[in-house]
Amino acid sequence: MKQNKYDDPAFFAAYGQMSRSAVGLDAAGEWPALRALLPELRGKRVLDLGCGYGWHCRYAREQQALSALGVDISESMLAKAREMTDDPAISYRRQAIEDIELDEGAYDAALSSLALHYVERFDAVCRQVYRGLAPGGSFVLSVEHPIFTSRDEQDWHYGPQGERLHWPVDGYQDESVRRTRFLGHEVVKYHRTASTYVNTLLDAGFRIDRLSEPQPTPEMLASVPEMKDETRRPIFLLIAASKSASNQ
Amino acid sequence: MKQNKYDDPAFFAAYGQMSRSAVGLDAAGEWPALRALLPELRGKRVLDLGCGYGWHCRYAREQQALSALGVDISESMLAKAREMTDDPAISYRRQAIEDIELDEGAYDAALSSLALHYVERFDAVCRQVYRGLAPGGSFVLSVEHPIFTSRDEQDWHYGPQGERLHWPVDGYQDESVRRTRFLGHEVVKYHRTASTYVNTLLDAGFRIDRLSEPQPTPEMLASVPEMKDETRRPIFLLIAASKSASNQ
Numbered sequence: 001m002k003q004n005k006y007d008d009p010a011f012f013a014a015y016g017q018m019s020r021s022a023v024g025l026d027a028a029g030e031w032p033a034l035r036a037l038l039p040e041l042r043g044k045r046v047l048d049l050g051c052g053y054g055w056h057c058r059y060a061r062e063q064q065a066l067s068a069l070g071v072d073i074s075e076s077m078l079a080k081a082r083e084m085t086d087d088p089a090i091s092y093r094r095q096a097i098e099d100i101e102l103d104e105g106a107y108d109a110a111l112s113s114l115a116l117h118y119v120e121r122f123d124a125v126c127r128q129v130y131r132g133l134a135p136g137g138s139f140v141l142s143v144e145h146p147i148f149t150s151r152d153e154q155d156w157h158y159g160p161q162g163e164r165l166h167w168p169v170d171g172y173q174d175e176s177v178r179r180t181r182f183l184g185h186e187v188v189k190y191h192r193t194a195s196t197y198v199n200t201l202l203d204a205g206f207r208i209d210r211l212s213e214p215q216p217t218p219e220m221l222a223s224v225p226e227m228k229d230e231t232r233r234p235i236f237l238l239i240a241a242s243k244s245a246s247n248q
Numbered sequence: 249m250k251q252n253k254y255d256d257p258a259f260f261a262a263y264g265q266m267s268r269s270a271v272g273l274d275a276a277g278e279w280p281a282l283r284a285l286l287p288e289l290r291g292k293r294v295l296d297l298g299c300g301y302g303w304h305c306r307y308a309r310e311q312q313a314l315s316a317l318g319v320d321i322s323e324s325m326l327a328k329a330r331e332m333t334d335d336p337a338i339s340y341r342r343q344a345i346e347d348i349e350l351d352e353g354a355y356d357a358a359l360s361s362l363a364l365h366y367v368e369r370f371d372a373v374c375r376q377v378y379r380g381l382a383p384g385g386s387f388v389l390s391v392e393h394p395i396f397t398s399r400d401e402q403d404w405h406y407g408p409q410g411e412r413l414h415w416p417v418d419g420y421q422d423e424s425v426r427r428t429r430f431l432g433h434e435v436v437k438y439h440r441t442a443s444t445y446v447n448t449l450l451d452a453g454f455r456i457d458r459l460s461e462p463q464p465t466p467e468m469l470a471s472v473p474e475m476k477d478e479t480r481r482p483i484f485l486l487i488a489a490s491k492s493a494s495n496q
Binding site: 147150151157165166167168169170171172173174193194195198199202207208209210211212213215231232233234237 | 395398399405413414415416417418419420421422441442443446447450455456457458459460461463479480481482485
């Protein structure tokens, strides 16, 4: 079994308290940037890797996607997603992202939101997604930024009064496990460099269409004062990639 | 006149002391990574933006490039380059990189080594290089990494014994001037995010072929002990991009 913190009841309960879980996509600071990278979804077969509560699958259907499949390792997540879903064109499958095997060309768009930094074999996932996409298909993903994941601590460097002095980077080239705290529990992440994320997609056959290191909108900065530090270092890296429309 | 520190005699003298100036490409830690990104140069018309002493132009000719043009803002640099060059297929032109105007399709490969973070309008340079490349042409560039340029200080965070604790990142999203010290002089750099470097190339029409955040080779680590800290944060970002071989 791959890492599955979400079936730990205490962790799952804590996750449910996060506004991005309870309120949905509009409570996720990076959602406007991720949405901007998504292709037109109308009539598309959409795959979501690490679907959680299923918010992105439901968004895809709001955009008139033909169908949406959410994949997640957590039975608790999928139970919640099924409970919140009333749409026969959305289905959920319990599986570790690392274990997906996709029929060739079965999807028109794939997305993965903040899941792939928990996955050891990003290369294998990219190859499977490339295979699973029809020609012209899109793969849009977000991960925690390599600047954010470089150290186990994944925290600011503080001054004597507890002020945030700067964001420390160390061990950037050491692409391996980071053991860090999330929602009061230890989780295992895989730190990869920015070039590894991009080159692994290229090696799988993808074209790179866009990178994004989103920052809070002026509205967010005005309404959530703590967000001001989010301009000081990037927390997420978003990548839009695509499979050539012609046969290669 | 755009920034031209190299015609300040003291700065130029200090630059001449750097081993990458005096010894050439093999003394530049990132050269193996940059060379690996370059296309086959045989028979190509090569452009080097920020050519300095002309080492890359001479390398291109060693690789049997048809011709090489080096562009640099510094008269001192170009005088040195001309003094060191005995090859009628290499020419040098004094011009700020920002001011280049290239004939359409006049070059097969363009490169720029550690110059473009001194240039304010990366977008304009990308558009000119795209125009100046023939279909299928390559653009390979290196810049100081956004992790390196985010703060004016561009230095480690030190502990009480002067030990390097970590590399501080701050102001990452603030894409603007950084005033920093290089060779004992103040120089002006332009901090840009990694996504801006990539997206600006995409917006100019380029395809992204490779990113690289090079680290010292095991041989370098063994022979130059101070290099060990170079694995802790990336200092350079290298990008290989190309213009489609078919008409778009």
